[in-house]
Amino acid sequence: MSSNIMLQVENVTMQFGGVIAVDNLSIDVYEDEIVALIGPNGAGKTTTFNCITGVYEPTNGCIKYRGEVIVSNYPQGKMKKQYLGKNNGLYSKVINPTPDQITILGIARTFQNIRLFKNLSVFENVLIAKHLRAKQNVFTATFRLNYREERRMREECMALLEEQSLLNLKDAPAGSLPYGLQRRLEISRALATDPKLLLLDEPAAGMNPQETQELAEFIRQIKEKYKLTILLIEHHMDLVMQISERIYVQDFGKLIATGTPEEIQKNQRVIDAYLGVAEDAFA
Amino acid sequence: MKRFISIAVILCLVLVLFAGCGKEKTGGDTAGDVIKIGVFEPSSGDNGAGGKQEILGIEYAHSKVNTIDIGGKTYKIELKIVDNESSNDKAPTAAATLVGEKCSVVVGSYGSGVSIAASSVFGNAGIPVIGASCTNPQVTEGNSHYFRICYLDPFQGTVLANFAVDNFNAKTAYILTKLGDDYSVGLGNYFKEAFVGLGGTVVEESFQEGNSDFTAFITSAINSGADVIFAPTSTEAASLIIGQATAMNIDIPLLAGDTWDSSVILDAASGSNQEIYVSTFFDEGDDSAAGSEFVQGFKAWLNANPDKLANNGGNDIVAAVSALGYDAYMVAIEAIKKAGSSNPADIMGALPTTTYTGVTGDIAFDDIGDAIRNVAYIKSANTADASWNFVAIQSIK
């Protein structure tokens, strides 16, 4: 395990009205790791992702990327009175980036319910991800003065699609792809933004054991190939146990356990959380 | 396949487009013994009511004179009526339709804005236009193809200012105009100039298109201590103003220009005790031979045609614009006779020296192409039986 810390989620609390979705959560992800975030339905995992990627502004807490604070907030305004979480007053800085700023830093994500640009072709879907790093402005782009840049982008995308064996489908509308390929395309698209850290939100949802196995292989491959650090949310325990180096378990917003797959499998609190509270955890 | 169908459909439409223009080209010249007179008037929109009344006058004139002898040959006169929708952006297209129909001369339009907007279309085609009731100076100014037989706004504004001072001893006038309406703003402005010139003070306000609540304006008028309210607006706004003024029981007389000379106003005012005075081109009670003959003939014609009667607002009150429409048509006929040709250029050449004694008085054109007029009729609304009372023939001091 490399000691270089990649992502630190520090005391993050997300409160919607009177409901706390993420409660004082802290997660560390080191470079070159695969870390899983698991928990029963409604535990606040996706909300955590949304806080990291700038979709939501956390109510309190901060998030650091490679040692630098990228998100930070504390209860203000109406929240000042309503706040029910901990560590109030610990933070005083407000940094609320938009998702695109997070992506530019090198953090890419996929979505629980696949969000592709359904009307655009497979190729265009990937090409769009190249937009943020292209050296161009609207004038040079319109009048094709950026043709070198454009050519480079296209070539890179072709190469990526070839690798992911999606090249033969490149002109098909993304929405017309079968489910498994849509997942794969979504991951490819995230890869096209040249990330260092990849956040996968339930990549194996809706897959059978066979497909899940293939996915595990695929995740390992891309991790090696693109030198990625991966944080994933998943319900398929076999996948989680197989690929992740460390696991965080979240329940009712709170962190209830952390450790290696073996440790987690034995942890009584985790077992309670899954079996004692939610019946459909391993669905 | 679908795409091919759509392409085929488009091709067909394009073909129709060309077929259309082919037909148009041949259609214009077939009947050699027909002279077309274009009628460029609004029959919808803000000025639809007035436009229709003007068309009625023209149609009545056409029913009286529908042939013309040039060089021993009898030509039939055909009216080509087109609706300019009271809208400046539709006016050029409507005008182009008339040009496309090869009209020899055009009559119109009610409303100065559309006349100005379409002026260059006629100008470029070299077709003379005779404006019946467009009173804004800009219509004829600076072009040689536009003529008009009515008086102008500066004159009308001055007449009304004089009338206000003479009759009501007015010191303060409240002027209400409609934003974006050339006629309204222009006439309001000329009235203001004249009224201030006569030593009065004015309070000005304007309302926006589509406004239907005038109570606030009327309140302002009351608060400003106005002796008269001058509201040169379209009939549409007029009926709102009258209705609300009546509801508020104000005792300030309302003054307005020629647009208000319409049965719409009488309808709105009937049964109230609102004082309304308008300046106009023609009075129904005119007892000159030509005038009374026109009034009687026109009424009979209206009553014989239910459609026409409906277009006149459902009654047989003769609007001044109908009389002007009648005269404009007759002037066009005179000009064609004088030119001895149906060629627009010849008619344009003949028009400046054309004179005609119409039901609205003697018509002769000055250098700009405006009729030389020096009197206006003032009428007041008789709210008891919904008719007009003749008040005075007002001239300028």
Added chain:
Amino acid sequence: MEFINTYLPYILAGISVGGQYALIAIGYTMVYGILRLINFAHGDIFMAAGFMMVYLSASMPLYISIPLVIILTVILGFLVERIAYRPLRTAPRMSIMISAIGVSYLLQNCAWYLTSGLPKQYPKIPWISASVSIGASTTTVVTLITPILTIVLIVALVLLIKHTKIGMAMRAVSRDFETSQCMGIKINSVIGITFIIGSFLAAIGSLLYFTNYSTVTPISGAMPGLKAFVAAVFGGIGSVPGAVVGAFLIGICENILKIKELDMTTFSDAFTFALLIIILIAKPTGLFGEKITDKV
């Protein structure tokens, strides 16, 4: 006293027009709450009600023509929903909105065709058209009864929504369209009833409005319609009391702007929209609206 005498008419006019806007605004807010559709045609249904009154009262006594106008308006509103919106239930929202614009265009053009664009004189309804004096200013009875009638109707409507089965269904549908469909609520009849209530109130609003302003034209529905919509947004779309408060506020504000000394008449319409934009930016949910967050 002098002050009141000078400015009372503006306030009165504002309250009266506010009440009329409120009656239209409810139609917008209820339809938007359920279908998430700005029913652009609503203002034109209001206008159509005006024309029906003009034509019907010409041949029938008022006690027949008034109920008939209300019934016909309700039918018109229902038909518009049935023909122009229901087939597009599954279409993207933009399509329905465009359809609404199309209906508005159609209704205006039909009115234009039937009346040849001529303004029609609205019939005088005895008693409510009469003039009364308050202090030194004169106004009509309709100005005074409008706010009262508006409040009464709205209280009735709120009771209906709160305490009846159909009201509950409406609230459910506006909260979650799909789920309530799954729960066995007949979506189409709920939407139909929403349009019926909206049109009914628009018909009453039209009676009051045109009695006050005396003339109906094909475009006389457009501006009040837009302003009522602004009122609905201002109060928080989907909220009936919000729409009413918004409507009265807008009605009063735009009349205050017409006070001569302010010299802002040019902006009395623009003001409404400026208010809209300010509220949308400062508080997108309006005064009483509830926040809806997109789920990611």
Added chain:
Amino acid sequence: MDKKIKIIIYAALLVALFALLFILEQILPSYSMLFTVLKKGAIYALVAVSMNLLNGFTGLFSLGQAGFMLIGAYTYGIFTIPTEARSAVYQYFDGGIINFTVPVVVALVMAGVAAAIFAYIIGLPVLRLKSDYLAIATLGFAEIIRAVFQWKTLGPVTNGSNLLRLYPTFKSVLFPFAVSGICIAIIVLLINSSYGRAFKAIRDDEIAAEAMGINLAKHKRLAFTISSFFAGVGGALLAMYQTTIQASAFKSAMTYEILLIVVIGGLGSVTGSCISSFLFIAASEWWLRFLDETTYIGSFKVPLLNPGFRKVVFSIIIMIVVLFYRRGIMGNKEFSLDPIAKQFKKRFRRRKEVVGSNEQ
């Protein structure tokens, strides 16, 4: 098809179109209704495409088009009225306060820039709003702009609510075609560029687009500003066509008209917008005009035909399109020669095969 050949074919078609227009102008009388339709159609095509850039390609439902056209029209008019004509035009404002003119082309660009600047400023707050709220806010802004331009205090510049006129206009149909053509070509280039893809991504899924590193605020503003630029140029062209400018003409009804053109052509199709704008203008101003005239067949009066009937028929047609042909003429496809070429190739190949088999 080879890309170069394709470009050559399209260029040739374009040249042919202009040549055809030129020839038509020579042989047909200048007042032919065809030219009116072509002129106005070309202008509306530009405005419709610019609106499509927003509504169809970026997914921003904006209804402010008329307002930006108004700004463009006024900017053009104000800066091109000859100094000697100013006293006649600004008759109530002592000739106005602007006493210079700029060349037509410069004024056209200025018209676009002025509209774009306004759009940028308006976009800062408004573009944060979603769908219908955005629509109603932009509609409101268009109304505010209209009121501001009619404001008496600005009279020395805008001539208040009075007409602007006597500025240079065009006679030949080639002019609007050329200007619109260039502008539409630029829009097409933009749509097919990296930025255009970003716009389409925003249309399809805002959240995913953001996750792909696309700055929503910036790109929406960009689309809004560029669209308004071309709407401004379109407004200036419309002013030239109409020969007079009046703020009251740029009502929300105009925006609705353009929106209907875009919808009939197909949201997300440039060629669709172009085709439908010509059809729309031709139908509303020319082909259906006979419906307004009282017609007699023999002595039988054809019922219903009265002024205004044209508009009723027209709006019914529009409703039918909106309800039953929701995707419009072109859907979100573009007109291209590829399928035609393919068809030809297929035929050709088949024939070859037939010939080949005969030889064996």
